[in-house]
Amino acid sequence: MRHLILFCCALFLLSSCETEIEDFQTQNVSSAIVVYGEISNVDGPYNVRLNYVSAYSPYDATQFSGQPISDANVRIVDGNGKETAYYEKSKGYYLSPVGFKGELGQKYKLRIRLSDGKTIESDFQTINPAPALAEFSYSFKDATKVEDMRFPLVASIQDPKATEDYYFVKRQDFRQFLLTCPAPPPPPAPVPACNCKCWQAPLNTQPYLVDDFLVSGKKLSLDLGQLPYEDFTDWVVQLDLYSISKEAYTYWKRLEDQRKMSGGIFDKVPAQVRGNLTCISDPNQEVLGYFMVGGLTQKRLLVDRFNGIPSETYQKLLFYVDFANVRYKDIPLWNCKDAAFIKYNLGYSLPPL
Secondary structure (H helix, E strand, C coil), X not given: CCCCCCCCCXXXXXXXXXXXXXXXXXXXXXXXXXXXEEECCCCCCCEEEEEECCCCCCCCHHHCCXXXXXXXXXXXXXXXXXEEECEEEECCEEECCCCCCCCCCCEEEEEXXXXXXXXXXXXXXXXXXXXXXXXXXXXXXXXXXXXHCEEEEEEEEECCCCCCCEEEXXXXXXXXXXXXXXXXXXXXXXXXXXXXXXXXXXXXXXXXXXXXXXXXXXXXXXXXXXXXXXXXXXXXXXXXXXXXXXXXXXXXXXXXXXXXXXXXXXXXXXXXXXXXXXXXXXXXXXXXXXXXXXXXXXXXXXXXXXXXXXXHHHHHHHHHXXXXXXXXXXXXXXXXXXXXXXXXXXXXXXXXX
């Protein structure tokens, strides 16, 4: 039997008690179909990914390595019966049309018809409004060594009163970097423009899960950790806060529980947690993954690592930047966009929010 590799799981801190998982299947899933997609009230396009089971994470494109499923008819169906067709952008990767946007209060489900005639559907879920972040800020923590200097992050959700709420939070960091430009050519040759400041977007594949059990109506803290002070360039942290159903929350939390019991995200697991997708035309066809419907709020925090830093501390940083070769002095470039050695290099600007 080929064992399934788990999808990305939450970083949410769980209790030390062992959780019993009841709704799982132990059949051979070597021919299972993996589906992942989502829709919210924020402008699209929204995507749906289809593949046969393999190493896969819905938040890490490098792990989307299963055999893609092409030529599928992918549609979103709302509560009024209106259908919106997706188009195949690349093999196994489907996008919603321009202008399509989910509506608050409306319910949606995913319907997929494969080229072999099989039909896959999710259940209906409603887009409920997501609350705003009550707090999203940072501070600076000085230290004797640069390696110990930090920017602690603080964030919390303003949970509404008298309702049972569940949240799924994605985090994306954007780090600005500077490179070293080459020595100018001897005259009379013109000196090329030096574009040395770009952005990179390190992958973060682990969302946060939060619920308001026993704390309804209060501020729910998010443990975002601290940023390093290895350079004086800007750092942007983006949080995508989804208000999701109890069923969606349970699905992701059980994946996290199972990951902890198995010891690692790529370890063999004893059973597979069910999502909200089924093959209605063939009950024997295993379908894994989830179609997530939720209200969404987004916010970015700019961490200024230059202004307001004590002069003595800043001088320590300059020495560290040179000593640690943060500017890649041995790989000078006129254009930072060409720096293939920088992972997830975005170029000069950030994607729109």
